[in-house]
């Protein structure tokens with residue numbers, strides 16, 4: 001099968017993903033072999049490629065996978081051949097530890113990420129345990145469904161963790177793939193959304209999607225905000241987001257790694273008055289399972305840009321430069 005493989009950590013500018021032929025994997029106990037149709041491109045891949053989050057090497061990246069069941073491994077019973085399924089960042093968890101038993105399998109010490117600890121979707125085929133694959137509602141095309149698997153499901157988790165309630169004010173810092181889905185859910189829930197981003201294109205998209213206000217990261221919004229979600233890869237956004245929160249407000253930091261450190265936080269100005277900061281780690285299966293029906297009901301149709309699998313280096317560079325509108329999606333060769 002054709003695949004884009006990462007052999008060693010490198011800046012994306014050096015085009016480290018290589019176009020190779022690999023043996024098609026065979027499904028083990030309770031696993032299914034999936035013929036990948038599309039795989040979304042996520043900022044986390046940049047973190048893996050550039051070494052801020054260390055994958056097992058060599059690795060096939062990609063964790064927003066849409067495909068069809070090609071072969072059933074021994075002991076499988078959930079799917080039939082040709083069923084359309086999605087695979088997300090959560091590849092496996094132990095199922096026995098207290099985190100798993102309490103519904104926080106995202107924190108399991110044996111957590112494995114798709115395209116990080118196990119090969120992912122930058123390839124024509126992949127394998128996954130049937131317990132970690134999800135049916136996809138008919139209303140989405142393959143390409144539309146891909147970003148919903150990470151940007152969407154994690155965005156949904158960000159919103160749940162922010163504790164936002166109907167009618168409350170929400171700030172979004174950065175307006176990439178995840179934020180442009182989050183804004184649609186928050187609007188559906190009756191929230192007022194304020195978007196902070198350097199890109200004028202992204203500010204325009206935010207307003208088109210229902211933001212009541214859009215400005216730069218340094219700008220003062222017209223009112224203090226109840227919650228904020230920081231999607232940016234830089235540390236400086238954290239104090240900026242805390243500054244616009246009202247008393248008791250909560251900031252959710254929605255990235256796995258920041259490219260540079262968070263500056264010192266002035267306790268009196270930024271944290272006093274019961275302000276909170278919470279990070280988001282991984283997703284649970286429940287996030288994906290709850291989010292898909294909601295996305296179909298709203299409905300959320302993600303803005304996507306399609307590319308060929310062999311263009312993965314180029315797409316990731318564009319992503320690094322903030323030049324992808326909505327979500328980038330890789331189409332498998334046919």
Ligand SMILES: [Zn+2]
Pocket residue numbers: 042043044063089150151
């Ligand atoms: Zn992702």
Ligand SMILES: [Zn+2]
Pocket residue numbers: 093094095096097098099100105108109110
């Ligand atoms: Zn566990």
